[in-house]
Amino acid sequence: MRTVKSQSQFTQKPSEQEDTQPGMLNRFRDYLIRKHIPERVRVAVIGRQVNDGLLFKALLVIILISIAVLYVKPLLYMMSTSVKTLPDLLDTSIQWIPRQFEWLNYGKAIDGLKYWRSLGITAFIALSAAVLQTIACGVTGYAFARLYIPGKKIWFAIVILTFLIPQQTLVIPLYVTYVKLGWLNTVLPFIVPAIVAQGIKGSLFIIIFRQFFSTLPKELEESARMDGAGAIRTFWKIMIPLSRPALLIVFLFSFVWHWNDYFEPALYLKGADFYPLSLSLQHLQSNLNYLSGSSSGLTNVVVDVNEPIKMAAAFLIILPPLVLYLFAQRYFVEGIERTGIVE
């Protein structure tokens, strides 16, 4: 009896729902019915709900594509300009695809950026800082999520406060201190804060790890303790392997932010004989002038750094993180959902 009743309710439902759909769709449905389009097609096009018909999905994809184009356009502009010759650049009839591809721009950009050297330095700074920061923030986040710490609330309030204070406010005393310590023009100002869970957005990473670790079941640690594992061993053998998605995300963010960081290198590496990629765009012109001056001897031909070369250089700078992202994006996108970063 009961099942029959509920079934009859079910058959009634769609007709009720039709009323709640927007008027335009309703009219379209009536039109389809009048034209004797089979129901299966009708459902496929309009859907039982507003958001599962083909029509809706097509609209969705169109909107997303148009936003995506806005998003990617500057990147495409960069890529297309980087292979343009100067006449092509000035020709207004050429928008995206140049008449001939000028790969020489990349050669000049590589020279001007001192690319390989800068790449090595940037990779070294970003990699080591990211690894150290990930570990340090992981340990701290775990402590905040799971361990008994008297006054934990106050400490965590300090974490949040350090997230809110603009790093730039603290930069002057740090600069003065680094001068005193003789750390200026070395990589130490990037590495040392990372070891102690500070550095670029360190507090954000601590918050992320704390959220992640507090979602794991408590029984894990309890059973580990029963088996006689100490805190460090529990962390190393149980928590670290489980937290791979969180580790990966924090590492990626940290790596990319260190890679792109401009503000701190500009301050701490002002007089260094090496500079990371993020600074090298500034040196492009002078480097190229120097190179051309030394090679052509008498005639001091100044290579004017034009748009295409600049864009080629810009593209070379973002290329490594871009490649990394293309490989890691699956973990990146999925991992964010799995880590429960927010809760």
Next chain:
Amino acid sequence: MAKSQPGAVMSAREHNRNRGRQRGREALRGYLFLTPWLIGIGCFVCYPIFYSIYISFHKVSVAKDGSGLAYEWIGWGNYSYSFLKDNIFPIEMLSFLRELLFIVPITVIFSLLVAVMLNQKFRGRMFFRMIFFLPVIFATGEVLTELFSQGQGSIPFGEQYDIEGFIYGMFSPGIAGTILSVISRFIIILWSSGIQIIIFLAAFQTIPKSTFEAARIDGVTPWESFWKITFPVIVPFIVLNLIYTLVDQATSPFNPIIEHIMNNMSDVETGYGYASALGWIYCAVTIVPILVLARFTKQTNREKR
């Protein structure tokens, strides 16, 4: 408990002592894990904070014998200078705040819209997610300023339809200037919404699917279920994103105030002392709205309980 059983008094005390000892050991372990961070907070946050406050009340210059820095106490001098004599800082600050008023809501609303769309089921949504997270990769770098100087930050149809003239006709010059500067950076603003989209998407995952199914069986349309189920859940995340966007904008090295601070830092006339004072004013101004927002979340959370 112990009163009813005389024999258990001792053991309870012992138990307490044991527990105390155990707690002590646990606390020690907790602080062991916290040690690196505590060192970091001491060296790279607390010390700079106090030092920075200290020099903001001084005029700092290079000592005459060249041995180091000389400090000269001038009280609130640096602070009053910034408002009374500096003819860049107050103006920049005001225009920055006005821009924030537009940028922050735009970013959050946009990221919410994109997140809702990306949360639908359709083919290729992984591809779109990839694109929308892409700016996270390079939206923070120097490359951005380069693109910005190419005019790649504005919406493409801005010039075609003479939006400038239109906006100047609609609003007073002050507001119109702000709106135009926001429009000229529109894409860059959208670009900085990658993390916010991620946060919203993750927030959607916290709602169990069965809730929507139940609602659907009861004949609730997706439109209604968004407002009645999804929206209440994500309200705290909207606030979180507002805070994040504020912090993100405030700490962005490309904002004019930071630039001004840095210029003053290397200026012999004003020096470190004045730059520190500016830093603190700036910090205070940006933290106030954040604290207001944080208070608001606390209140909504309490209401929920």
